Structure formats: structure tokens, C-alpha cells
Amino acid sequence: MQGAIHWMKEFLILYLLLTILMQLAAMEEYKKYLRFLSGLILLLVLISPLLQLLSGDSGLVILKAYDRFWEQLDAVSEESEGMEFSQDGWNLAAYEDAVAADLLSRVQQKGIPASRASVSLSETCEITRVTVWLDAQYRQEPSSAEEELVAFLSETYHLERTQILIY
Secondary structure (H helix, E strand, O other): OHHHHHHHHHHHHHHHHHHHHHHHOOOHHHHHHHHHHHHHHHHHHHHHHHHHHHHOOHHHHHHHHHHHHHHHHHHHHHHHHHHHHHHHHHHHHHHHHHHHHHHHHHHHHOOOOEEEEEEEEOOOOOEEEEEEEEOHHHHOOOOHHHHHHHHHHHHHHOOOHHHEEEO
């Protein structure tokens, strides 16, 4: 009886962990694989008492294979987390470049001759800082040009003055 209770606890804990893992899956593409894999794992846990009864001593071999499977799954999970982190970092940098190019284009369309722009984004892809480099001849004109640029960026991108750097 104690073995059956232990088996049920193990099954329920595993079911809850797999359900949480499914909810935390970042991309829809991975969810179908996780669903398949979790179904297999739950099936193995569900029939493990039968396998132990039928196989006798070879049940120990199955349990060792089961442990190796979990170790390999943990290693794959750690590797995939590392890949997702590096991919997200690359996507954020590419998105920052695209936003900077769009910002530079808009500033130039406004009639302000800027030579370069840089944008920093938060993890939620909100603009945290904008840096704009004005052409040298434009910088020598009165400071109204800077004020015009700050007003344009503040209005268009809803930025505060502390988030805008002009060189």
C-alpha cells in the first residue's frame, strides 16, 4: 500500500511539473514537442509499477535508464536556455539598430541634418535612451536646433529630456 501511495505522489508531482513546464514554454513551436515528451514521460511513470513486477531484476535497468533520461533532459534544457538567451540578445540588438535607423530617417525628414543615431531599449523593448549626432555645421547654429530636435523626439517617442543625448 505504501508503494502505491509513493507511486501516486510521484505521478502527481511529475504531472504538475510538466504542466508548469508547458505553461512556461516560450514559443508555440516548442509546445508540441514538450506535449509529446511529457506524454511519454507520464506514460512511463504510469506503467513503471507494471514493468517492475514483470521484469523483476531488470526493472533496475529501466530505473537507471530513466535516471539517465532525466539527466540528459536537464542538460538539453540548460543548453536550450542558453541558446534562447543569446538569440534574444541578438534580436534586441537588431531591433535597436532598426529603431535607430527609423529615428534617424524621421529626424532627417524633419529637416535636421543628423549624421548618426543610437537607441537603447529595455528588455520590454521600450526606448530607454536616444543619442543623436548632429552634423558639425548644424551644431554651430543657435541652440534652437537642439531644442527643436529634443521637442521632436519627446513628442514622437514620448521621451523625457534626460533620455535624449545630442552630440
